[in-house]
Amino acid sequence: MELISEIREVVLEVLKKDYPEQTPELEDDVDLSEYGISSVTYINVTVLLEDKYDIVFDDEKLDFTNNNTIRQLTEYVRDCISNK
Template sequence: MDRAGLIRELHEIAAGMTKAEEHRQQPEGAGPAADTSLVDQYGFSSLDALEYLLILEEKYDVVFEDEDLTEETLFSIEGLATYILDQKVGRSPSVS
């Protein structure tokens, strides 16, 4: 699984959860800002964020451990991608 492809998928899943067309249709070649939070970018509530994590756990066969649910991990797609990739290669994010 390559990082760029994973990030693209994570954005697609998040955009699919929102009703706002502006989040789904971006100008050609323009990607979402890497440092924008899921709340700011997709209008996620805390329940949306929880649902999103459950979808990611099932899709990528990972587990978001309570101690790993930090702002750094959950703030952005970049943090989520790092977490998922670390789990896929057997690194424990909570030990870093």
């Protein structure tokens, strides 16, 4: 599975926990807040990504405004993986 698809699945997993009645079609360049992701929910996403890929998000990347789309998250995770 392609990395961006895997990250999309992680975001969907978190959304399903918080909003089980809806399953949105996630677009890669849409602000995650439009799907109901808050700064607190975003931390849940980052923790899952850190565990899944054995990476650590830099403190500035934990700010929801810095990585607020699936594409931005994917680029950051890809950079972290390649720099391990």
